[in-house]
Amino acid sequence: MRESGPDSLSFGTLAGRVQLAGSTLVQRFGTKANLLRAALLLAWDRLDADTDRALKRAGHGGTGVVEMLVMLSGQYRPGTFADQLLILREDLRDPVLRARGQAWLAMLGDAVELRLADAPGGSRGLGEIVLTHWQGTLTIWGFRRRGAISSQVRRSLTDLFDRLGISRD
Amino acid sequence: MTERVAGSQGRRSVEDARATRARLLDLAGDLFAERGYLQTSIRDLANHAGVTSGAIYGHFRNKAELLAEAINARTAALLEADTMGLPRNSDYVETLTRQGTRAPKRRRLRALIVQGASAAQTDEETRTRLREEQRAHIDEWVAGFERDRERLGLDPALDIEAAVLFVWAAELGLGVLESVGIEPRTVKSWADVQNRFARSWQLPPDRKRATPKK
Numbered sequence: 001m002r003e004s005g006p007d008s009l010s011f012g013t014l015a016g017r018v019q020l021a022g023s024t025l026v027q028r029f030g031t032k033a034n035l036l037r038a039a040l041l042l043a044w045d046r047l048d049a050d051t052d053r054a055l056k057r058a059g060h061g062g063t064g065v066v067e068m069l070v071m072l073s074g075q076y077r078p079g080t081f082a083d084q085l086l087i088l089r090e091d092l093r094d095p096v097l098r099a100r101g102q103a104w105l106a107m108l109g110d111a112v113e114l115r116l117a118d119a120p121g122g123s124r125g126l127g128e129i130v131l132t133h134w135q136g137t138l139t140i141w142g143f144r145r146r147g148a149i150s151s152q153v154r155r156s157l158t159d160l161f162d163r164l165g166i167s168r169d
Numbered sequence: 170m171t172e173r174v175a176g177s178q179g180r181r182s183v184e185d186a187r188a189t190r191a192r193l194l195d196l197a198g199d200l201f202a203e204r205g206y207l208q209t210s211i212r213d214l215a216n217h218a219g220v221t222s223g224a225i226y227g228h229f230r231n232k233a234e235l236l237a238e239a240i241n242a243r244t245a246a247l248l249e250a251d252t253m254g255l256p257r258n259s260d261y262v263e264t265l266t267r268q269g270t271r272a273p274k275r276r277r278l279r280a281l282i283v284q285g286a287s288a289a290q291t292d293e294e295t296r297t298r299l300r301e302e303q304r305a306h307i308d309e310w311v312a313g314f315e316r317d318r319e320r321l322g323l324d325p326a327l328d329i330e331a332a333v334l335f336v337w338a339a340e341l342g343l344g345v346l347e348s349v350g351i352e353p354r355t356v357k358s359w360a361d362v363q364n365r366f367a368r369s370w371q372l373p374p375d376r377k378r379a380t381p382k383k
């Protein structure tokens with residue numbers, strides 16, 4: 001899926017890669033939709049584990065938020081960024097996966113607001129603004145592929161905090 | 170007389186072709202945004218439009234071109250008419266704030282771009298087409314701000330391309346959050362953020378006075 005998109009995933013192509021019979025996979029998953037959902041749930045599990053690690057490692061303040069979101073922007077493992085967009089898009093059609101997406105973004109939003117508790121005027125609503133900006137930066141990078149994604153995210157979020165008058169400490 | 174009739178028929182067929190193309194773009198935009206880009210085939214579109222797949226390929230080389238053109242048409246209609254293109258006498262702070270209040274009207278455009286961005290991860294043709302389409306709009310917006318930098322009172326040190334990408338990132342990021350059902354808290358809060366971004370591009374009042382006239 002990461003290499004050529006969810007539509008290209010089939011029992012046949014997967015069977016060739018994992019050296020199992022296509023019929024074994026059909027027996028295990030039943031339909032392509034079930035296979036796709038299982039693969040996306042696995043991608044969500046991985047992203048949740050990455051998020052958990054990033055939340056534990058990131059410090060307080062704007063700097064902590066930038067570090068946290070840079071860690072989640074795919075610089076450590078090629079393909080993570082594509083995973084994020086793939087799984088967010090697939091959420092459009094599947095309520096279970098959509099709920100995972102909502103929960104993930106809500107958790108990140110809370111983590112951002114917790115770290116920005118000292119922001120002038122309070123941190124309520126900042127989680128949404130920061131996540132919106134982060135996801136938009138990732139989307140633009142996906143089109144342009146200019147420079148390292150980690151530097152783009154760092155620069156963009158730092159600029160956001162400067163423009164909103166939020167201290168990075 | 171025969172020539173006049175032929176001329177009129179020729180004009181009509183060109184107009185018909187334009188109308189069909191516009192209708193296909195509109196329909197494709199709706200279907201890609203609602204059902205997903207990868208999940209909508211040219212055959213699905215043909216069935217909805219009541220034409221053959223061949224007729225669609227008569228207007229568009231492939232699905233990626235159709236997506237790029239659909240995004241282009243909606244961006245022009247919803248943003249540049251509104252306007253990121255900045256007519257000469259506009260107040261850009263007011264314009265960007267107004268665009269913030271009108272964000273709900275652009276929901277489908279954002280959904281389309283997010284669909285395209287996802288497909289672009291694994292499809293080179295879509296990535297190339299959308300990169301060109303996005304580049305063209307961003308270049309136009311940057312050129313508008315560069316042209317009127319002084320009149321708008323923008324900070325001479327402002328990197329205009331970075332500023333335009335900054336506003337665009339907020340628009341696209343909103344599309345990603347909406348794709349999983351997360352809405353901005355209120356339209357007013359969104360407009361306030363846009364207003365703060367726009368004002369942050371200007372020279373502070375004390376530096377405005379100190380700037381020598383050319």
